[in-house]
Amino acid sequence: MEVKPVVGALIALAALQSAQFRAGVEAVRVDVLVVDGRKPVTGLTADDFQLRDNGVVQRIDSVAISDVPISMMIALDTSQSVAGHVLRELKEGVSDAVAALRPVDRAALISFSSDVRLTMDWAGTMEGVPNALSRLRAGGSTSLWDATFAALTFSDDTPGIRRLVLIFSDGDDTSSWLPRDAVREKARRTDAVIYGVEMRDVYTRNISALHNRSGIESFNNVLPDDSPFLEEVADATGGSRFRITDAADLRKAFSRILIEFRTRYLITYTAQGVDQTGWHALDVKLKTKHGKVTARRGYMR
């Protein structure tokens, strides 16, 4: 692994000592991806971006890229349906992804089936990974929504990092207590970027989430799902959902996510001319250069 000096990142993050989404009183951080076709656009500076907060153009304080340390929370579906080769491929994929992190990066692992378990606590070194992966067993149903909430809540609170939440699931939620809407709202409130990897053919929606807290309603009534959960929460955070049909593609998907995340820009600005509370819609564009910008749709203050 390459060890790079992080001087640039330290300068860029000097104003972000609290490492929260809204550091201090006013600072706001927005994680954005810029691509031209499928190729990341690199070398952009603050002058290249135009950012509107609730429609008001903001002055960008800084733009940081790959030097900023990453904290990667991995949430793995270990329900009964992943038993066998899928679980083996998952372990390989996680192992590779964690090995690709730099010494300044951190990782943690949550596994979920019916229950949601912390399999590996936040660590700066990767020594615990083999042991954590060896403990993974497949069995039980799928508490995808609960696990997503837990992954977002148990975020790394180390100052000055970028938060990546990587979630794998091969099916629809079947046993969460938390309703889907509540978890989507949680995603909107955090600064973590969700990347989802889904491996399934048929998409269904738990009808219970339409009406009641999911834990109290039954979960066996399913309808065609025109908006898969992982796509929804990834979209809310400015991330992406990758869809695969073969477990052999898991390693490639995890690797691609990490590479893509490293090419993202971290924009910092001080919100001015807008209300301090409530929902802030964000619109990030390139001023003159060509490229598609993906960022979270807004933030709650």
Added chain:
Amino acid sequence: MRSYVSAALILLSAHVTVAPRASAQPASYRALVQSYRELGGAETNALRAMSREAVAAAVDEAISGGSSWAWEDLRAAAMLHCEACVTATDKGSTCEFQIMQAERLLERTMRLSPRQEDFAWRWYHVMPRVLDSVGQKSLALGIETQAAQKWHLDMARAEYLQGLELESKGSHEPTALTAVGPNAYDKAGARATHFVRASELFTTALQRRPDLTVAALHLGRIRMLEDKNEQAAALFRSALTDVDPSVRYLAALFLGSLEEREGRFDAAEKLYRDAMQSMPYGQSAPLALSELLSRTGREAEARSALTARVLRMNAQVVEPFWAYGPDGDTATQFDLLRVEVWK
């Protein structure tokens, strides 16, 4: 609620679902039971290593009229014998003896504490499924027959069980018409019909036995699904003092959810915390509390609520809601009995 129960899951229940806590090596039967109550789980080998004569004599002493054994210890001893059965490699030659001792101990438990009839009923309700799952079919049938004989006059429990079936059927019907074509039928209507009948049964059960507040929990859930929230809340409140900690947990959880919907966040928070106290191994209550705290801007507390109970290394999880209803997870039902007897 979950329907994927497998024999293997039951077989592994004692080791996987809730892992045994660390244990010292006890010296006598009573010390074994005490250690099991305090530390949980790892005394089964020592119990099986004792001669049957020694165990039978120890149980005789424990259940005798002049015994100093408290009902809590007797109940824990019963569950220790159950664990000695399900974790044995030679179940065929072990289980009958161990389960017989458990029954004797439960009988004495009920005599010392009549309210423990509820625990005994649940034990007789769950153990046939557990034994069946580990291949002890004739023993399972024997326990089931005994249960039928013991409670054959208890109409309230019979109505409660029928109500559970109908509540489950109603819950599995969609809330709106979804079928199309010549075979379409009103699923929402079917749902309502099941709920009406289940409600009648739960209501009658409660009239016969006002202390059977688990029926109030289920009736409250139906009222909640029918959007009759005030009625639901009153029913959940009556179940908050049930003898079964799982019922207290679910009543607090459901009521907390209602309070949250109405915007009474302080009340909801207190109820979620009460639920966590009733059943420290539950997962849904810490999640509900964490989500509530997060939504109200208390992120640090939201994180603490999760890490204190759920998201910590080697956390033991036994969620009562997974055992809710007639098709509840058998492994969880067994684990709920186990953790209930621990200190």
